[in-house]
Amino acid sequence: MPLKRRKNQSPAPLPSCPLFACMSLIGGAWTPNVIWYLSGGPRRFSELRADIPAISAKVLTQRLRDMEENGLVTRTVMPTSPPSVDYALTDLGQELVPAIAAIVDVGARLKQRKASMEALNAAAE
Amino acid sequence: MPLKRRKNQSPAPLPSCPLFACMSLIGGAWTPNVIWYLSGGPRRFSELRADIPAISAKVLTQRLRDMEENGLVTRTVMPTSPPSVDYALTDLGQELVPAIAAIVDVGARLKQRKASMEALNAAAE
DNA sequence: CAGCATCCTGCGAGATACTG
DNA sequence: CAGTATCTCGCAGGATGCTG
Numbered sequence: 001m002p003l004k005r006r007k008n009q010s011p012a013p014l015p016s017c018p019l020f021a022c023m024s025l026i027g028g029a030w031t032p033n034v035i036w037y038l039s040g041g042p043r044r045f046s047e048l049r050a051d052i053p054a055i056s057a058k059v060l061t062q063r064l065r066d067m068e069e070n071g072l073v074t075r076t077v078m079p080t081s082p083p084s085v086d087y088a089l090t091d092l093g094q095e096l097v098p099a100i101a102a103i104v105d106v107g108a109r110l111k112q113r114k115a116s117m118e119a120l121n122a123a124a125e
Numbered sequence: 126m127p128l129k130r131r132k133n134q135s136p137a138p139l140p141s142c143p144l145f146a147c148m149s150l151i152g153g154a155w156t157p158n159v160i161w162y163l164s165g166g167p168r169r170f171s172e173l174r175a176d177i178p179a180i181s182a183k184v185l186t187q188r189l190r191d192m193e194e195n196g197l198v199t200r201t202v203m204p205t206s207p208p209s210v211d212y213a214l215t216d217l218g219q220e221l222v223p224a225i226a227a228i229v230d231v232g233a234r235l236k237q238r239k240a241s242m243e244a245l246n247a248a249a250e
Numbered sequence: 251c252a253g254c255a256t257c258c259t260g261c262g263a264g265a266t267a268c269t270g
Numbered sequence: 271c272a273g274t275a276t277c278t279c280g281c282a283g284g285a286t287g288c289t290g
Contacts (some may be wrong), residue, residue, distance in 0.1 A: 019157050019225070022232030028282065029152070032144050045252055059283055061253060082251045083290085092238070099231045100144070102224035107147030109220060153262070170272055184263055186273060207271045208270085 025070055025096065030055050030063050032100050035089065038073065039097045042088035072096065150195055150221065155180050155188050157225050160214065163198065164222045167213035197221065 026032045030052065037043060037051040049060060064087060067073045072093035076086040089097070151157045155177065162168060162176040174185060189212060192198045197218035201211040214222070 019161060019229055019232060020154075021235060022228050023154060023157060025235075026228075027154070029145075029148065030283090032148060036144060049252095056284060057253075058255095058285090062282085077252095080251095083253095085252065092235070095231050095234060099224065099227035102227040103147050103151075104144055106220050106224045107144060110146055110150075110217070113217070155263090174272095181264060182273070183265090183275090187262085202272095205271095208273095210272065 022096075022099070025067075025072065026100070028063055028066070030059060031067065032103065034060070034063055034067065035072070035093060035096055036100050036104065038087060038089050038093070039100070042076075042086050045085050045087070048087065067093070147221075147224070150192075150197065151225070153188055153191070155184060156192065157228065159185070159188055159192065160197070160218060160221055161225050161229065163212060163214045163218070164225070167201075167211050170210050170212070173212065192218070 026035065033052050033055075034048060037048060043051070045060070045064075048064075049055065049057065052060070055063075064073060064075065068075050070092075071090055073087050074090055076088070078084045078086060151160065158177050158180075159173060162173060168176070170185070170189075173189075174180065174182065177185070180188075189198060189200065193200050195217075196215055198212050199215055201213070203209045203211060
């Protein structure tokens with residue numbers, strides 16, 4: 001989702017399209033998941049990797065860096081050995097949680113609906 | 126946002142990541158906007174284009190077709206002259222509206238916050 | 251453990267021109 | 271009006287290998 005109009009043109013600021021600003025924050029495929037798993041409280045890098053097995057370390061780092069830049073998460077390095085890094089949602093990041101929750105909610109109902117559809121199909125055969 | 130794992134691998138179905146299923150529905154940069162403008166009632170192709178000036182005809186067509194495939198919208202051709210086509214949200218599509226609304230809401234607050242931040246910065250100088 | 255560096259791929263999207 | 275066709279580009283993301 002090339003949502004970010006970083007360098008390119010797009011001079012018109014998309015009047016009355018408030019979705020664009022917000023979608024650029026959660027646009028990546030993984031960002032919402034990261035926010036979701038971070039909404040329960042601060043987590044370490046390796047914990048997040050375990051939460052979302054399908055993400056690669058590189059992409060997780062990228063997403064977290066982007067989110068840090070956008071002021072969604074804070075990054076705290078613990079000077080232990082071995083070192084660990086804590087990520088936590090900022091107030092701004094917290095504000096996104098309800099939206100993500102709504103998406104999760106719909107996703108769950110979609111899953112249910114799909115399951116009942118398949119049950120119907122199976123019964124019809 | 127290459128969310129769709131159409132042909133590729135990804136054998137693990139992302140356990141406990143309900144976001145993925147739903148994000149693949151609204152993953153495109155424009156899909157949420159289309160749903161949003163469709164939430165007020167059925168609209169014609171040209172109306173949608175006017176609603177979202179920055180979208181190109183091709184992309185709008187693509188998104189609408191994808192959404193039709195996913196059962197989010199219905200497409201009704203009116204046999205008039207000149208021909209017109211009506212798009213409307215299905216029940217499934219309607220279910221996504223609250224989630225989109227939540228995102229819009231956050232987007233609006235983000236905008237406010239940004240505005241007040243800039244006002245602070247300006248006052249500081 | 252938590253990363254960075256590098257190379258590679260595929261999809262979303264823009265631009266432009268043409269059709270029923 | 272409502273598309274379709276073709277081309278190109280940029281970025282998210284995957285894979286692998288290496289550091290402090």
